[in-house]
Amino acid sequence: MSKEWPLWEIFIRGQHGLSHRHVGSLHAPDAEMALKNARDVYTRRNEGVSIWVVESNKITAFDPDAAEHNFAAPKSKVYRHPTFFDIPEDVGAM
Amino acid sequence: MYAQLVETGQSEGTEQELEFQAKIDRGVRIEANDWMPEGYRKTLIRQIGQHAHSEIVGQLPEGNWITRAPSLQRKAILLAKVQDEAGHGLYLYCAAETLGISRDEMTAQLLSGKAKYSSIFNYPTLTWADMGAVGWLVDGAAIMNQVPLQRCSYGPYSRAMIRICKEESFHQRQGFDIMRQLCQGTDDQKAMAQDALNRWWWPSLMMFGPSDKDSVHSEQSMKWGIKQNTNDELRQKFVDQTVPQAEWLGLTVPDPELKWNEEKGGYDFGEPDWSEFFEVIKGNGPCNRDRLEARNKAWDDGEWFRDGLTAHAEKQQQHNIAAE
Ligand SMILES: [Fe+2]
Numbered sequence: 001m002s003k004e005w006p007l008w009e010i011f012i013r014g015q016h017g018l019s020h021r022h023v024g025s026l027h028a029p030d031a032e033m034a035l036k037n038a039r040d041v042y043t044r045r046n047e048g049v050s051i052w053v054v055e056s057n058k059i060t061a062f063d064p065d066a067a068e069h070n071f072a073a074p075k076s077k078v079y080r081h082p083t084f085f086d087i088p089e090d091v092g093a094m
Numbered sequence: 095m096y097a098q099l100v101e102t103g104q105s106e107g108t109e110q111e112l113e114f115q116a117k118i119d120r121g122v123r124i125e126a127n128d129w130m131p132e133g134y135r136k137t138l139i140r141q142i143g144q145h146a147h148s149e150i151v152g153q154l155p156e157g158n159w160i161t162r163a164p165s166l167q168r169k170a171i172l173l174a175k176v177q178d179e180a181g182h183g184l185y186l187y188c189a190a191e192t193l194g195i196s197r198d199e200m201t202a203q204l205l206s207g208k209a210k211y212s213s214i215f216n217y218p219t220l221t222w223a224d225m226g227a228v229g230w231l232v233d234g235a236a237i238m239n240q241v242p243l244q245r246c247s248y249g250p251y252s253r254a255m256i257r258i259c260k261e262e263s264f265h266q267r268q269g270f271d272i273m274r275q276l277c278q279g280t281d282d283q284k285a286m287a288q289d290a291l292n293r294w295w296w297p298s299l300m301m302f303g304p305s306d307k308d309s310v311h312s313e314q315s316m317k318w319g320i321k322q323n324t325n326d327e328l329r330q331k332f333v334d335q336t337v338p339q340a341e342w343l344g345l346t347v348p349d350p351e352l353k354w355n356e357e358k359g360g361y362d363f364g365e366p367d368w369s370e371f372f373e374v375i376k377g378n379g380p381c382n383r384d385r386l387e388a389r390n391k392a393w394d395d396g397e398w399f400r401d402g403l404t405a406h407a408e409k410q411q412q413h414n415i416a417a418e
């Protein structure tokens with residue numbers, strides 16, 4: 001009985017200058033194979049100039065059920081948005 | 095600006111360097127693992143480091159007024175702004191770290207006085223109106239400089255700048271809003287606003303760095319796509335944008351030489367006192383010593399806390415190993 005391969009999360013830089021973005025995941029025995037598989041699966045149509053792979057179980061995330069609680073604070077801080085301040089149009093760009 | 099007088103190395107013209115230059119000329123971004131000339135790397139470490147230090151030290155003049163803001167709302171807004179600056183420092187330290195320097199190394203350079211930060215943060219904030227003037231003028235000047243940096247040739251720096259620029263607009267607006275409220279208030283309040291403008295105008299113009307003819311490192315930085323505009327270009331843009339805003343507020347810009355020049359479609363204006371600028375850069379401004387002392391104290395006072403968090407993390411790790 002062979003061992004099940006770990007899951008890897010794949011991040012791709014679509015164009016030079018942009019950040020890597022998560023595009024999906026795949027199974028592979030190690031990081032190098034994950035990179036090669038990611039290239040073959042996720043960039044067949046020239047979707048990227050760079051790939052990062054991260055083992056899925058290395059990713060730490062908040063409990064999705066606690067999202068409302070975790071992200072509530074900024075909701076009341078409307079002044080963090082520039083539109084909060086009413087700048088008359090004739091003042092010019094700001 | 096936030097990085098003034100950044101020294102650059104010189105290109106040596108090897109084949110690898112020519113290829114690198116061609117990449118920059120094509121507008122291709124350089125990433126952390128790409129080959130780059132040592133001079134390019136060192137210039138960026140210095141510039142991004144100075145920029146990061148400026149964001150961090152820049153919290154001090156405004157932090158000075160958080161407990162004395164005139165209303166709860168103004169206090170919450172100022173607190174949010176200063177929090178943003180801490181975040182900007184963090185984005186930039188991380189961008190610099192991609193070039194092979196550690197954050198602790200950079201912090202040590204700041205604390206020892208070896209690394210520079212923007213001259214502007216060595217001036218005192220004497221009244222509440224200074225919170226208005228700093229947001230309007232200092233963040234305004236910073237935005238003027240940072241918008242073109244979003245197109246900087248180094249990817250991690252350019253991406254940090256994109257994030258920062260998005261957040262900066264609130265800073266300038268809240269400052270202008272303070273000025274506007276003061277200018278529409280009593281005579282005393284308006285006089286406070288005028289006094290703040292008088293004190294912050296020239297230091298704000300100095301933020302863009304010395305005049306182009308005295309700016310020895312600009313040329314190489316422009317060639318490398320680290321810098322997009324000359325100091326004088328940005329200073330002119332800032333004056334052209336800001337003078338009408340001062341007029342709108344009913345304030346007088348403290349420059350007798352300021353005059354609209356129809357032919358060039360911009361203002362003529364006086365020369366900042368560059369001897370003052372170089373003194374401040376050398377460490378002899380009104381608040382240089384205070385600023386460094388405050389940063390050193392914060393670092394020293396925080397040591398037990400950093401150590402505590404590290405000890406906790408190590409304990410957790412051992413706990414997890416034991417549980418496996
Ligand atoms: Fe800033």
Ligand SMILES: [Fe+2]
Binds near residue numbers: 149
């Ligand atoms: Fe900032």
Ligand SMILES: [Fe+2]
Binds near residue numbers: 179233262
């Ligand atoms: Fe700011």
